[in-house]
Amino acid sequence: MLFGSRALAQDDKVAKAAVLAREAETLMSQGKTSEACDKLEESQLLDPRGGTLLDLALCREKEGRLGTAYVLFERAEKVALEEKRNDRVTTARVKKNALFAKVPRVTVTVPKAAEVDGMEVRVGLAASPNALMLIPKSEWGRSFPTDSGPVKVQVTAPEKETWEQAFSLKPGEKKAIAVPVLKAGKGPSTPPPPSVTDQPKKDDKKGDKKADKKDDKEKDEEEDKEDKKDTGGGGTGKHESGRVVFDLGLLVGGHLSLILEAPLSDINGTQYNYKGAGGSEFLASCGNTSAVPGAGDCDAKFDPALAVNYGGQIFVGYAITETVQFGGRGLFAGHYPLGYQILGGPSISFEAAKPLWLGFTVVVGTTQATATVTGGKGSVPEGNRADNADESEVDIPVSQLAGGFNTGDKQAGAFGGFEVGATVELSVVLIDNPTNDGLSGSFLFSAWPTGVWSPTGGGAIMLPIGIGYRWH
Known part of the structure; x- marks a missing residue:
């Protein structure tokens, strides 16, 4: 029964x-x-x-x-x-x-002199006793989530007067409270109302002290695992999944331009010959594509060139897990001598082993570098290509170039056009700063070996290195 x-x-x-x-x-x-x-x-x-x-x-x-x-x-x-x-x-x-970043937090410190058996510390909205959440003893001295608005900390203990302190908190704000030695008294007049935040697991329905203690221990362990609280003095938290990741860095390094052929309007006016039927020759002029259809479209030829690049990289993405991040990355730089790079694309980064992060980015974009002009190439009409060894272009000696490029030592911008390639990330965490605020992240030293290729004229190899901060 x-x-x-x-x-x-x-x-x-x-x-x-x-x-x-x-x-x-x-x-x-x-x-x-x-x-x-x-x-x-x-x-x-x-x-x-x-x-x-x-x-x-x-x-x-x-x-x-x-x-x-x-x-x-x-x-x-x-x-x-x-x-x-x-x-x-x-x-x-x-x-x-x-x-995570919106929640206010209160750090309640209980000095040894103030600690007594049976002491309970709660925090929550001042207007409602039901809104007070029990702070586990393991969380004393560590930041604990609470609601924004008029808030109070309440401390009770057997045969002691209840101590309370009220204050107001804005979203994301933090406050530290020190509990004084409680005065002698009768203890709490009524037990605190039951709260889901203090409730035992579904399996523990007896509700006795042993079950409560077990559940509190499990709750503390889980909270430690998921979010080591920030004490306000540095990174004691944990990087979590499900967050937006933002990475910003400064870069400097070397750039090797391998763009060997590219359009250059400065050589317009250069005249060149291509062969016709029966050993005949035709004269064409660079930049004049209307006189003879298919002729007059010219490119300059360039030597490989070295440059120093200086700029930055930016990444915006999402933390799929605590150690894997996916998003988009851009690399932007100017060059000395005059030039630039604008590259970007989908990117993934992952923690290979502390403190090393690796990553890979597929990039598209363009580069331009200052290089020496060594000659040119002029287009051949389709009907005459059989007379020119089936080539669509003929070489133009540097001595015939217009625009002052006939000396063989004048430089110009070698423009890569549309380029595709990849970037590898090699990053070392110098300072790890996991916190409960918007500054949570890591200070990194990184290298970004990059290679791009242009279907029409060559490519480029870059090796920038630099420092940056990754908010995650």
Whole structure:
């Protein structure tokens, strides 16, 4: 009979929880977000379920209680992992990471002299006792998420007066609080109301102290694993997946231009000969393509050239995992002597082994370098190509070039046109700075060996190195 009574009581809780969840859905459709969230919390307290927990986190986010939502998303992610619900894992993780920089945090320090057995520290909206979240002892002295607005820290202990401190927090703001030695008293007059953020796992329905202690330990371990909190004194956090990644660096290095043929309008007016039928010859002029169709289209020939490039690289992407990032990268540089490069394309970076990052980028774009003009090539009309060894162009000696290029030592810009190629990333983390704010990232020293090829005239090889900061 006793077993049957317990079973009936449990069934009644499940039924009541289902009713509350439906009521929450109705309230949400009516725009009564706060009331809907309270119904979902009641439902979860009666019958803990992974789906209800995730719905409650989404509801608190919509309500604007981002700190509470963050904690609930962390908890929902853990439960979903245990239940092997990958869809919920993804939703909870993406939502949690999106809130990361927006959530205010409070660091509550309890000195040894102030610590007593049974002490509990809570933080949350000052206006509602139900909004206070228990800070596990392992999180004392470390930043803990809370909601923005009028907030208070509440500290209770047996036979001690309750201590509170109220203040206001903006989104993303941080504040440190030190707990004084509590005065003697009667202890809390009423126990704190139950909260989902303090709730045991679904399996631990006995609710006894042993189960609570076990659940607190598991929660602390998971929170340590997922987000080592920032103490305000440096990088004690962890780079997470699901975040936007932004990388900005300064570069300097060498550039070898292998563009051996390219258009050059400065040699227009150069006259050249091509063969016709029966040993005849025809005269054409570079730049004059109307006199004889197919003739007069000329390129200059260039020597290979070395240059120094100086510029930067930029990457905008997404952290697929903690160690794999995908997005788009651009490399931009000027040259000495005069020239430039504009390259970019899809890019992937991954942590090969601490502190080494490797990456690969497929690039398209263009380059130009100053090089010595060594001659030219002029086009041959299609009808005369058989008389010119089936070539579409004939060589023009440098001595015949117009525009002052007949000396063989004058330089001009060798333009690569449309080029395709690839860039390899070799980066070493000099300073790792994982934090809970917008400065979370890594200071890197990087090398970017790059090669590009132009279908019409050659290519280029570059080896820039530099320093940069990757926000992730």
